[in-house]
Amino acid sequence: MDRETLRRLELLNQLKLTEEQKEEITAFFDCREKDLAVLNAIDTSQTERQVHVMPIMTVVREDIASQPFTVEELQKGAPDTDQGYWCVPRVVE
Amino acid sequence: MNFYTAKADTAAERRVAVDDMILTKTMPTAAGSRMLDGYMSLFDAEVITRLENAGYAIAGKTDVGEFAIDLVGETSYHGAGTENGTLLSASAEAIKSGDVPAVVCFDVNGSVCRAAAQNGLVSVKPTYGTVSRYGTIPAACSGETVSVMADSTAKCREILDVLAGHDDKDGTSLSEEQCALVKTAAAKPAAKVAVLTNFCEAVDDAVSAKLDAAKAALTAQGVEICEIADEKIAAARAAWNILMCSELCNNVSRYDGVKYGYRTQNFTNIDELYTNSRTEAFGELLKTAILFGSDNLSTENYMKVYDKALRIRRVVCEAFEELFKAYDAVLLPACSRLAYTEAETKADKYLAFEENQYTAPASITGLPAVTAGSVQLIGSMFSENMLFETAKLLAKEGE
Amino acid sequence: MNYETVIGLEVHVELATKSKIFCSCNAKYGAGPNEHVCPACCGMPGMLPVVNKRVVDYGMKAGMMLNCHINRTTTFDKKSYYYPDLPCAYQTTQWFAPVAVNGTVEIETSKGKKNIRIKQIHMEEDAGKLVHDIAEDTTHVDFNRTSVPLIEIVSQPDLSSAEEVEAYLERLKMLLRYAKVAECAMEHGTMRCDVNLSVRPEGSDQLGVRTEMKNMNSIEAIKHAIEYETARHIDAIENGTEVLVQETRRWDDIKGKSFAMRNKETAGDYRYFPDPNLMPVVIDDAWYDSIQASLPELPEEKYARYTEQLGLSEYDAAQLVKSIALCECFEAAHAVCGSAKDAANWMISEIMSILNQRKMTYDMLNINGTSLGELIKLVMDGTVGRANGKKILNAMFEDASIVPAEYAEKNGYIMSNDTGLIEQVVKAAIEAEPKAVADYKGGKEKAIMSIFGRCMKELKGNCDPQTLRTILIDTINKM
Numbered sequence: 001m002d003r004e005t006l007r008r009l010e011l012l013n014q015l016k017l018t019e020e021q022k023e024e025i026t027a028f029f030d031c032r033e034k035d036l037a038v039l040n041a042i043d044t045s046q047t048e049r050q051v052h053v054m055p056i057m058t059v060v061r062e063d064i065a066s067q068p069f070t071v072e073e074l075q076k077g078a079p080d081t082d083q084g085y086w087c088v089p090r091v092v093e
Numbered sequence: 094m095n096f097y098t099a100k101a102d103t104a105a106e107r108r109v110a111v112d113d114m115i116l117t118k119t120m121p122t123a124a125g126s127r128m129l130d131g132y133m134s135l136f137d138a139e140v141i142t143r144l145e146n147a148g149y150a151i152a153g154k155t156d157v158g159e160f161a162i163d164l165v166g167e168t169s170y171h172g173a174g175t176e177n178g179t180l181l182s183a184s185a186e187a188i189k190s191g192d193v194p195a196v197v198c199f200d201v202n203g204s205v206c207r208a209a210a211q212n213g214l215v216s217v218k219p220t221y222g223t224v225s226r227y228g229t230i231p232a233a234c235s236g237e238t239v240s241v242m243a244d245s246t247a248k249c250r251e252i253l254d255v256l257a258g259h260d261d262k263d264g265t266s267l268s269e270e271q272c273a274l275v276k277t278a279a280a281k282p283a284a285k286v287a288v289l290t291n292f293c294e295a296v297d298d299a300v301s302a303k304l305d306a307a308k309a310a311l312t313a314q315g316v317e318i319c320e321i322a323d324e325k326i327a328a329a330r331a332a333w334n335i336l337m338c339s340e341l342c343n344n345v346s347r348y349d350g351v352k353y354g355y356r357t358q359n360f361t362n363i364d365e366l367y368t369n370s371r372t373e374a375f376g377e378l379l380k381t382a383i384l385f386g387s388d389n390l391s392t393e394n395y396m397k398v399y400d401k402a403l404r405i406r407r408v409v410c411e412a413f414e415e416l417f418k419a420y421d422a423v424l425l426p427a428c429s430r431l432a433y434t435e436a437e438t439k440a441d442k443y444l445a446f447e448e449n450q451y452t453a454p455a456s457i458t459g460l461p462a463v464t465a466g467s468v469q470l471i472g473s474m475f476s477e478n479m480l481f482e483t484a485k486l487l488a489k490e491g492e
Numbered sequence: 493m494n495y496e497t498v499i500g501l502e503v504h505v506e507l508a509t510k511s512k513i514f515c516s517c518n519a520k521y522g523a524g525p526n527e528h529v530c531p532a533c534c535g536m537p538g539m540l541p542v543v544n545k546r547v548v549d550y551g552m553k554a555g556m557m558l559n560c561h562i563n564r565t566t567t568f569d570k571k572s573y574y575y576p577d578l579p580c581a582y583q584t585t586q587w588f589a590p591v592a593v594n595g596t597v598e599i600e601t602s603k604g605k606k607n608i609r610i611k612q613i614h615m616e617e618d619a620g621k622l623v624h625d626i627a628e629d630t631t632h633v634d635f636n637r638t639s640v641p642l643i644e645i646v647s648q649p650d651l652s653s654a655e656e657v658e659a660y661l662e663r664l665k666m667l668l669r670y671a672k673v674a675e676c677a678m679e680h681g682t683m684r685c686d687v688n689l690s691v692r693p694e695g696s697d698q699l700g701v702r703t704e705m706k707n708m709n710s711i712e713a714i715k716h717a718i719e720y721e722t723a724r725h726i727d728a729i730e731n732g733t734e735v736l737v738q739e740t741r742r743w744d745d746i747k748g749k750s751f752a753m754r755n756k757e758t759a760g761d762y763r764y765f766p767d768p769n770l771m772p773v774v775i776d777d778a779w780y781d782s783i784q785a786s787l788p789e790l791p792e793e794k795y796a797r798y799t800e801q802l803g804l805s806e807y808d809a810a811q812l813v814k815s816i817a818l819c820e821c822f823e824a825a826h827a828v829c830g831s832a833k834d835a836a837n838w839m840i841s842e843i844m845s846i847l848n849q850r851k852m853t854y855d856m857l858n859i860n861g862t863s864l865g866e867l868i869k870l871v872m873d874g875t876v877g878r879a880n881g882k883k884i885l886n887a888m889f890e891d892a893s894i895v896p897a898e899y900a901e902k903n904g905y906i907m908s909n910d911t912g913l914i915e916q917v918v919k920a921a922i923e924a925e926p927k928a929v930a931d932y933k934g935g936k937e938k939a940i941m942s943i944f945g946r947c948m949k950e951l952k953g954n955c956d957p958q959t960l961r962t963i964l965i966d967t968i969n970k971m
């Protein structure tokens with residue numbers, strides 16, 4: 001795990017690490033290489049990936065609209081709102 | 094730490110606590126994270142509704158580690174619960190203190206199983222899809238399961254009977270008929286149990302003794318015990334860590350200081366708002382998991398790492414299927430030792446991602462697991478009744 | 493050197509469902525800020541996504557309309573990036589197994605017909621809306637559009653001019669409107685377009701540097717943008733005015749220029765992975781067949797049927813097939829009145845002109861075709877005069893529940909066959925207009941029109957004009 005990759009990961013995930021954390025995380029990533037070796041020792045070339053553990057079933061709902069909560073309820077715990085909107089610092093487009 | 098709002102008029106045996114991964118309308122839900130400090134859900138989890146409809150009172154909430162990925166709750170922003178340096182599980186303490194006979198917990202990374210084993214309690218992580226996840230804080234959705242910890246197998250079964258059932262609001266909820274399979278019914282204990290020996294090597298003497306006692310108890314009651322090693326099932330940990338962290342990374346990306354929850358005081362633009370809110374509110378283990386999970390999904394790594402882990406999931410499922418052709422249940426430890434100290438988690442911050450080697454097999458496959466007598470039994474899908482009957486044999490020995 | 497432009501389009505179309513794709517919030521326009529929002533679509537934890545069946549129906553239907561192969565097992569995936577209009581910081585879309593792949597759309601331009609290949613159609617959720625003009629230092633966030641269902645139609649880079657792009661978009665709109673899966677109104681933002689463009693020397697088989705212009709929402713703007721970008725690329729290649737880089741650009745329609753976007757969204761890695769909360773959707777034969785059976789007749793098929801079987805003129809047929817709403821109204825009216833010619837005539841000379849006067853699009857037609865058929869029948873069999881028929885039609889535009897026969901009765905629009913009454917009215921009119929009578933008798937044939945008009949007015953239009961004319965002339969001649 002090089003520092004450049006780590007910096008990109010921080011940016012991508014909106015996190016800022018301390019120097020100490022960076023060192024620890026780098027060590028953790030190095031362990032992954034060992035883990036990957038364990039996984040790669042098992043041949044999966046003939047194995048399909050498995051996303052869900054249950055048998056495949058189609059789950060759909062009918063197209064019926066409902067509105068159980070008001071804006072006031074949804075924004076009760078909001079840090080900053082105005083006239084029914086959530087507010088963020090101006091986003092320059 | 095526990096939050097109690099117990100209804101005084103409810104009989105002790107009808108009281109249950111739920112852990113802080115389960116959303117409640119009348120009590121805050123923080124998932125052990127400063128990010129959600131004081132967060133009030135607008136709705137109750139399906140399991141809360143089911144408990145209340147069945148006449149149970151939600152006596153309070155038990156604290157969890159941040160998004161329930163740690164050992165037994167030590168990463169909660171409230172701080173680790175300890176006694177003489179030993180880490181305590183809030184859910185286990187709630188039961189041991191006699192406040193409640195059972196706690197409904199959300200098992201993401203084996204914490205329920207570990208806490209039950211370390212405290213001599215019983216837990217069940219039922220077949221994935223038999224208990225609705227509606228109203229749970231999403232962490233690692235492909236394996237996380239509403240579970241029960243209790244002071245007896247009977248209590249575990251009683252509560253599971255209430256929780257299990259189909260829910261239209263959860264797209265991974267199984268049919269009513271399938272869910273009914275895990276409810277209490279007459280069943281025989283396992284006739285043949287496979288002990289996974291390669292999981293028994295790195296455990297300490299106390300756990301070894303528990304395993305020996307369990308084997309002895311089962312043998313004494315006529316259960317055939319076979320010792321086998323399975324390298325494929327042992328790959329579950331590495332694969333589960335990849336899947337869990339990636340799903341977690343994605344699930345906690347919604348916490349950004351905009352809609353609700355923690356917001357930094359320190360920002361001048363949107364990126365600072367996001368980054369500082371998340372950096373200030375999230376703990377270290379979670380940050381590691383996020384970055385690790387993110388990296389596994391990168392364009393460069395997806396096939397090499399994430400897709401590989403998804404294939405290993407099938408390999409592990411198939412390995413269990415193969416075992417269940419010859420055995421009724423699999424016996425393995427729940428943890429490497431019967432207590433963790435705060436000191437060792439400080440020395441090895443990622444111990445949770447090592448200790449979960451015992452719980453990852455059930456997490457990654459969605460198979461039911463019952464912990465009793467400080468050991469873990471895993472069975473095939475919907476085999477909860479058989480597992481409970483087998484667990485009762487272990488308990489008898491302990492009494 | 494001559495250059496050719498290579499264009500591929502990603503067209504986002506909002507599906508016309510009642511509720512959102514993964515939660516039950518209302519998907520319609522026209523609510524106050526965040527009124528069509530629930531915990532799921534504002535990023536709160538705990539609710540789980542469940543797919544709206546109609547979205548899959550419509551995704552499949554769109555795929556079939558565009559001659560695609562339908563993936564019988566289709567899956568949903570998560571795409572991650574931070575932007576304030578995306579409350580969970582991920583969008584649920586289809587990356588690994590989209591609902592439809594490998595289609596074609598035939599377009600026609602001044603250069604003739606051409607097939608545009610469709611790479612895929614995938615279902616996904618829309619993002620929210622950011623409002624920048626309420627306060628200077630703040631962006632306001634509205635999640636009403638969050639999770640409204642979209643399909644994204646991705647073409648192969650088969651388009652080579654603004655004209656082709658326009659023809660392609662018009663064709664998509666027509667097909668999707670015929671299938672009734674979407675409104676496709678660029679002015680409402682229910683159809684939006686990303687344009688991928690590169691330029692290369694004519695005949696070259698290598699692609700040039702590609703730029704992408706996002707969220708274009710008018711055909712005029714798209715045409716300008718394509719012309720501008722093509723010129724910019726050629727200028728860069730020929731004169732080295734700038735170094736072309738693969739990037740996302742924003743089109744500024746007022747300045748008539750494109751600008752490189754400094755958007756974070758474009759910088760990241762989307763980290764797609766399958767959504768563990770959404771099971772694969774398996775489309776069985778019964779489901780597939782029911783959608784297949786619901787496909788509409790295509791515009792060309794209707795045109796052929798109208799001209800060949802119903803005997804309409806080519807002009808009339810071409811007018812009607814412009815909109816599925818016109819076709820349906822026409823077909824229902826025809827079924828009731830029995831005359832295709834009369835029904836088409838009413839549609840084109842009355843209904844389409846009323847729509848134009850009212851500045852309504854053809855798709856906004858709200859006249860019940862069966863009622864129209866009844867009205868036409870009343871006029872055809874002489875129960876109601878044509879002029880009064882038009883009045884009734886105008887009333888029907890205001891109130892779709894009007895039953896023409898009842899309305900005619902109530903408002904006194906029933907034709908009179910009472911010749912006695914007509915003669916009486918004629919007699920009175922002749923007495924009232926002696927000058928016109930004299931002029932007529934003096935050879936000014938047109939003079940009779942004022943007397944005729946007076947009679948018609950007196951009879952409230954409820955008289956066959958030919959009968960009135962005959963009685964009027966007879967009476968004057970007898971004087």
